[in-house]
Amino acid sequence: MAGLVECSGVSIRFKARGAWTEALAPTELRLAPGSFTALIGPSGCGKSTLLNAIAGFVQPAAGGVAVDGAQVTGPSPEVGVVFQQYALFPWFTARGNVEFALRRLRLPRAERRAEADAALAEVGLHGRGDAFPAQLSGGMKQRVALARTLAARPKVLLMDEPFGALDAQTRASMHELLLGVWERRRTTVLFVTHDVDEALTLADRIHVMASGPGRIIETIELGDRATRDGPAYMDHRRRIIALLRHREE
Ligand SMILES: Nc1ncnc2c1ncn2[C@@H]1O[C@H](COP(=O)(O)OP(=O)(O)O)[C@@H](O)[C@H]1O
Numbered sequence: 148m149a150g151l152v153e154c155s156g157v158s159i160r161f162k163a164r165g166a167w168t169e170a171l172a173p174t175e176l177r178l179a180p181g182s183f184t185a186l187i188g189p190s191g192c193g194k195s196t197l198l199n200a201i202a203g204f205v206q207p208a209a210g211g212v213a214v215d216g217a218q219v220t221g222p223s224p225e226v227g228v229v230f231q232q233y234a235l236f237p238w239f240t241a242r243g244n245v246e247f248a249l250r251r252l253r254l255p256r257a258e259r260r261a262e263a264d265a266a267l268a269e270v271g272l273h274g275r276g277d278a279f280p281a282q283l284s285g286g287m288k289q290r291v292a293l294a295r296t297l298a299a300r301p302k303v304l305l306m307d308e309p310f311g312a313l314d315a316q317t318r319a320s321m322h323e324l325l326l327g328v329w330e331r332r333r334t335t336v337l338f339v340t341h342d343v344d345e346a347l348t349l350a351d352r353i354h355v356m357a358s359g360p361g362r363i364i365e366t367i368e369l370g371d372r373a374t375r376d377g378p379a380y381m382d383h384r385r386r387i388i389a390l391l392r393h394r395e396e
C-alpha cells in the first residue's frame with residue numbers, strides 16, 4: 148500500500164535578524180499508509196514548518212523525509228497540499244483551475260476535462276465547472292482547491308489549516324466531505340489545525356506540538372471512530388487542552 152511517510156531526525160532552522168533559530172527540533176514522525184493524522188499546537192510551534200518539509204518546500208537542516216522509501220528533495224505530485232488560502236487562479240474557471248493541475252499528465256483535451264469534472268463532482272461541485280472563483284463562496288472555493296489537489300491522485304494529502312477561514316457550519320460540511328474522500332481513496336492525510344474538536348473529529352492519531360523549539364510533546368491514539376462522543380473523547384479533549392495551555396494534568 149502506498150503513502151508511507153517517514154520523517155527521521157528532521158530539524159529545521161531559519162535565520163531571522165541575523166540569528167539562527169530552531170523552528171523544529173529533531174523530529175520523528177511516521178504516517179502509515181491510509182492513516183489520518185492531525186498536528187495540533189499553538190501558533191508558531193512549527194506545524195507548517197513540519198508539513199512544508201514533508202511537502203518538499205523546506206529543506207531540513209538535519210535528518211530527512213521519505214515517502215514510500217524515496218527521499219523527498221522537493222515538491223512532487225505524489226504529495227498534494229491544501230492551504231488555508233485557496234490559491235485559485237481568478238482568471239480560470241473552477242474546471243480550469245483543476246485542469247491546470249492536470250497539465251503535467253498531458254492528457255487529450257476531452258479526457259483532461261472529464262478528469263477535472265470528475266474531481267469537481269467528488270467534492271460536491273457537479274455542474275459548477277464553469278463558475279469563476281469570485282462567483283463561489285469560501286467553502287466552494289476550498290472545494291475547488293481540494294478537487295485540484297485530488298485530481299493529481301496524490302498518495303499523501305497535506306492540509307495546513309484548510310478550513311480555518313470558514314464558518315462553523317461550512318467547516319462541519321467540509322469535515323464530512325473530507326472524511327468521505329478519505330474513506331473512498333484511503334490517501335494518507337496529515338491535517339494541521341489549532342482546533343481541538345476539528346482534530347478529534349477527523350484524525351485517528353493526534354500529535355500535540357509545543358514551541359521553543361518546535362517539537363511533538365505527546366501523541367494521542369483515538370481508536371474507534373464509532374465511539375467518538377463517549378467519555379474517552381472528553382478525556383482526550385481535556386488532555387489536549389491542558390497540554391496546549393502548557394499544564395500537565
Ligand atoms: N521562512 C521563514 N523564515 C524565518 N522564520 C520562519 C519561517 N517560517 C517559519 N518561521 C518561524 O518558525 C517558527 C514556526 O513557524 P510555523 O511552522 O509557521 O508555525 P505554525 O504553523 O505552528 O504556526 C516560527 O517561529 C516562525 O516565525
Ligand SMILES: [Mg+2]
Nearest residue numbers: 194195196307
Ligand atoms: Mg502554520
